[in-house]
Amino acid sequence: MTDHDDVCVLLPTMNEAETVARVVNDFRDVGFENVLVIDGGSTDETQSIARESGARVVEQSGRGKGQAVREGVRDHVEAPYVLMADADATYDADDAAAMLEPLFAGEADHVIGNRFADMRPGAMSRLNRIGNRLINAAFRAIHRNSYRDILSGYRAFTRESFERLHLTADGFGIETEMAVECVKNRVSVEVVPITYRERPGGSATNLHPIRDGGVIFLELYRKAKTNNPLFYFGSVGVASTAAGLALGAFVLYRYLAFGISHEIIAVGAVGATILGIQLLVFGVLADMIYSLHREQIVRYDRAISDEAVTESSADDGE
Incomplete structure (x- = not known):
């Protein structure tokens, strides 16, 4: 047994063949044997590459990152702790221990990795930086809490706390919805500084800043109905x-x-x-x-x- 047998690393994927092997191997190298890749029906070799790298691969029944996270945690994760990351190699597996520490110590039930603490050159475009700042400011104003980086895809949480969240977002609004639901359900949250790297050459992002940014702002406003x-x-x-x-x-x-x-x-x-x-x-x-x-x-x-x-x-x- 290792120190991380009670942790499942959850990686939602969609056409991440260029980077998924590196991400799976990085987490396995730091002691995480239980790596679950939940795939949105990739048209490249993402699924086969992930399996060859030692991950458990499940194809989600629906579409979108939000639906993948919900289905992955509720139907395919039995471990009491979940470490969620993107499969695009922008997050550092070496930060996993710091992400999990507040959970193990009982100091929090949900941990958010703050990408702005150590953002490497080229990791985020100026437009995305501005959008992230505006969204975080809107979150503070609407929901009266500051989590510094609510759009971060690097999360750690207890499975029990996740089941307390009422999540419905299917796409990239899932991170925003999780943050809002943590406020609404009084889930204890800790923010941990992490490293955020540039996407490796050859890999393409599935994020559309204008479209997805609009969806996130609407999600923030919609959730204010019951929270503010x-x-x-x-x-x-x-x-x-x-x-x-x-x-x-x-x-x-x-x-x-x-x-x-x-x-x-x-x-x-x-x-x-x-x-x-x-x-x-x-x-x-x-x-x-x-x-x-x-x-x-x-x-x-x-x-x-x-x-x-x-x-x-x-x-x-x-």
Whole structure:
């Protein structure tokens, strides 16, 4: 037995023939024998190369990285700890020990590798850097937590904590959704500095910055409905109110300056303003309900914990 027999390395793949052998071998070289490659139906030699390198290979039933991660963990992983990475050789297997340490020490249930701590030249384009910064800033503003690099694909987590997350994203939004669900379900998270390298020559990325970035922003906003309702409804309310006031000012200016009335625009301005104010009020009320709900959950968890301590003390007394 090795020190990592209770860890499964999970590698979602899609046409990674150029790099998958190197990644599998790197993890096996540092002591991880249980390497699971869950493939999205690659049209190259990814699956056969991964098998020859010693990995267990499963072809996912659906499509997309998110679906691969969900299926891989829930249907094909029995180990209590999961170390998730990309198969493009951008992550360093030598960082695995640091990623797992908070789990083994009981300090966290979910660990995120911070790529910005040691990002090598050429590892990320300027556009991707800007996009990552904006997405992380949006996450902090919307979900009121800072995980520094929520888009990192290098993760370590307990299988039990993963089952507490309600994940539905199929594509690259899975990392964002995992971060949001950790906040929502109060899963303890630790951020660990890692090395992020440039993709080896000959390998192509499956990421489309504009398309996938838009999906991620929408995912952040959609999840705010149940995690920060004031932002979810309030942002639309502010936009609607501002639009209504702007239209109202335009109508008033045209009437006072030129005597021209715009009845239809005026009706639209009033409607937009009323809708915006209603959404703002609804957002405040929803946020109050959410805060009370969170307080009740904390009290319930505390009561369960106290009850468990009492039962343990009683058993020790016997």
